[in-house]
Amino acid sequence: MxxxxxxxxxxxxxxxxxxxxxxxxxxxxxxxxxxxxxxxDLPDHCPEFMVEAHMRALAGRNHAAGDGPFFVGAGAYRHHVPATVDHLIQRSEWLTAYTPYQPEISQGTLQMLFEFQTQVARITGMDVANASLYDGSTATAEAALMARRLTRRNKIVLSGGLHPHYRDVVKTYLKDDPDLVCLSPSPEGQGDIFTHIDGDTAAIVIQTPDFYGHLRDLRAAADAAHAAGALLVVVIAEVVSLGLLEAPGALGADIVVAEGQSIGNALNFGGPYLGLMATRKEFIRQMPGRLCGETVDADGNRGFVLTLSTREQHIRREKATSNICTNSGLCALAFSIHMALLGEAGFVRLARLNHANAILLADALAGIAGVTVLNRTFFNEMTIRVPQRAESLVERLAGRDILAGVPASRLLPGDPEVDDLIILAATELTTADDIAALVAALKEELA
Incomplete structure (x- = not known):
């Protein structure tokens, strides 16, 4: 027209x-x-204030995460983000071009990325971290490709406890390669992953806490992988857990990837999020993305530069370690500011609050007739079995303004074994009143 x-x-x-x-x-x-x-079939033009009023009315129909009891997790978590974070990331010093190719005019951005890398390396227990990737799922896929380059082997074994979205992204990256072994998701654990390790295995990929909230024995996994000359890739979907659990690097991990959304970044309706990656120093040249380093200028003053960025923009595509062309710079900045505000003690305290609230939630759920908590171990997330179809139960609870977690069938459609499972998360924002409201509503619905 x-x-x-x-x-x-x-x-x-x-x-x-x-x-x-x-x-x-x-x-x-x-x-x-x-x-x-x-x-x-479009409405006629309207004055700006009428359009704004219409959009506000539409937005008012949403039930946001902070509007009531909220137990949704499964890879994206509601945490408190201090107002300081939003204030600082909007300062004009950061509103510049996202790519610091010219260090002489990008020292602020480069120093922030350097500090961010230091923070990620510290919490993962690894030697070096890059300047962020897109999100946890793409970071996992990049780790699989990196392991192939390092070992010159092709076989990648994905644990059954890996988040289904992460698994699907890896399958897309590897184009459903027959050398990709995806163990069946199981609410009881990761599957017998060790029996799949052989002389052709480049890496095994294990998430902890896993999709169902179980904690995994990384030391045993590292020993089994290394005995066969393979690498251990550890996936952390809830980065706050690193404030309480022993660092993967201390347990033998070779590559650690994580979703950094929980620190400094709100749920934001699903993105943008933040991919973290850390590894051992000897693997640094096969790490994708950017790496910022510290140096001195001609006058001996401290300065920062991009030291490694072997991406397709800089060298021939077939020689590049990765085709990732940017990093989640603003999300990384928010992460770094929030982590600096917390400090080491604050980060540990935050993790302890999450775990304490999860214990209260698990104990309360275990007291409901017909509900079974499947987890023997967990950080802030767990899986329960209910005596009816979980998806319809969660919908009815949503009608009561209680967002009671994620039905496992939503992320694993077509699998009848998970139709009665709900994955619930508790964070530092979960209150005793929230838990009481969930328990009361569950009892009524199940009765």
Whole structure:
């Protein structure tokens, strides 16, 4: 449908500026069959304030995470983000080009990324971290490719406890390669992953806490992988857990990837999020993405530069370690500010609060007739079995303004073994009143 200015005078004026005689001449390059002969079913134009009012009314129909009891997790978690974070990331010093190619005018951005890398290396217990990736799922896929380059082997074994979205992204990256072994998801654990390790295995990929909330024995996994010359890739979907659990690097991990959303970044309706990656120093040249380093300038002053960035933008595509062309810079900045505000003691205290609230939740759920808590171990997330279809139960609870977790069937459609499972998370924002409301509503619905 041709757009026409409102008045004949406007049309003549516009055509004169463009240099055509008629409206039809303006659209002469468009095939006649492409024109619509009927009006689109769209509302008439409105004043700006009426559009704003309409959009506010639509937004008011949402039930946001902070509007009531909230137990949703499964890879994205509601945590408190201090107002300081939002204030600082909006300062004009950060609102510059995202790629610090010219260090002489990008020292602030480069120093922030350097500090961010230091924080990630510290919490993961690894030697070096990059300047962030897109999110946890793409970081997992990049780790699988990195392991192949390092070992010159092709077989990748994914634990059954790996988040289904992460598994699917790895499958996409590896194009469903027959050397990719995906163990079946199981609410009881990761599957017998050790029996799949052989002389062709590049890496095994284990998530802890896993998709169902179970904690995994990384030391045993590292020993089994290393005995066969393979690598251990550890996936952390809830980065706050690193404030309480022993660092993967201390347990033998070779590559650690994580979703950093929980620190400094709100749920944001699903993104943008933040991929973390850390590894051992000897593997640094096969690590994808950017790496910022510290140096001195000609006058001996401390300075920062991009030291490694072997991406396709810089070298021939077939020689690049990765085709990732950017990093989640603003999300990394928010992460770094929040982590600096917490400090080591604050990060540990935050993790302890999460675990303490999860214990209260698990104990309360275990006291409901017909509900079984499947986890013997957990950090802030657990799986329960209910005596009916979980998806419809969660929907009914949502009708009571209680967001009671994620039905496992939502992320594992077509698997009848998970139809009665709900994955619930508790964070530092979960209150005793929230838990009481969930328990009362569950009892009524199950009765």
């Amino acid at each position: 041709r757009y026409l200015p409102h008045t004949a005078h406007e049309r003549v004026e516009m055509l004169g500026v463009i240099g055509v005689d008629t409206i039809d001449a303006l659209f002469s390059a468009v095939p006649e069959a492409a024109f619509r002969t009927f009006a689109l």
